[in-house]
Amino acid sequence: MNALERLEVSCSRAWPPLVEEPLGEWSLRWAAGFTGRANSALAVGDPGRGLGDALEAVCDFAHGRGIAPMVQVVRDSPNERAIAAAGWVPAAHHGAGHEVAVLTAPLRPAPAVPDVSVRDEPAPEWWELALRPGEDSPAARQVLAGGKVGYGVATAEGALAGVVRGALVEDWLHVGRLEVAPAFRRRGLGSALMGAVQAWGAEHGAARAVLQVAEGNSGALALYAGLGYAPHHRYRYWVPAPGSCEDSTS
Incomplete structure (x- = not known):
């Protein structure tokens, strides 16, 4: 292999x-x-x-x-x-x-951002934003809760504004389920959530991050490229x- x-x-x-x-x-x-x-x-x-x-x-x-x-x-x-x-x-x-597309990046220090954190357990609202319409099921929750997982959250104006999931496998941080609520987009919350989950991964021994993005998702690909993620393979x-x-x- x-x-x-x-x-x-x-x-x-x-x-x-x-x-x-x-x-x-x-x-x-x-x-x-x-x-x-x-x-x-x-x-x-x-x-x-x-x-x-x-x-x-x-x-x-x-x-x-x-x-x-x-x-x-x-x-x-x-x-x-x-x-x-x-x-x-x-x-x-x-x-x-x-x-x-599979993208990778080294983990670098990121400054903490107020109201953005990574938790050991998901709040009920985390599931509401992380799971897309029609996805919520016991199977979906079991998959997303499997392994060593950190649940990133961002709040704004008293509401949950964004989420992300980080999972640790050996020295890799696997990032997924990045989602910002429509009312709070274009405020830098996606980048802030990525910084928080990467800091969490580094604290738990990860050296590199990896994520997987559909080839047609041009917005996500542009965001991750701006954060230093480079193509690894497809x-x-x-x-x-x-x-x-x-x-x-x-």
Whole structure:
């Protein structure tokens, strides 16, 4: 497994599914449909069997848990080329975007900002802002609370104005769920939240930060570039061609 793939494994551990089964070095993941990352096979490294058998196992695992089969794979990797050659196609209709940029940055000291902090437990309001319409479920809350997590909050005018999530895996801080309420945007709260969660990560032993952003999210990409995040690699989601992924266990 190369460095890009090892980072993907680290990111996956920061976003733990409810069910995870190994397939050689691949991972089969299920979280009741909450996010592609937690409901796909992470196809990095060697699956320990022929590719056709591995993709059949992906299909069986997904069908057995009521989700659509999908793999997450590093873009332009040997695994991706093999999956494409096997007849799978890009998951172009994946709601959050089927191509994702992985960005990294060293952790640098950031000045504290009043009314911006990172907590060990999420307040009820944190969930209201961090979870998008239709996302709130026991599975979503379990995924976002898994591992060593810091819950960043920003308040303004007596209200919760923004949130962010930081998860620690080894010496990586995985940043996600940055959200600022519409009424409080363009006030620098996104940058302040990022500074707070990065300071929290450094205090807990992280040396570097990583985050994942849909390739089409130009606003977020611009924000993170301004904060010193640089492209590391990309991954894509792939799905079987229609009619090509039957449940062999039925």
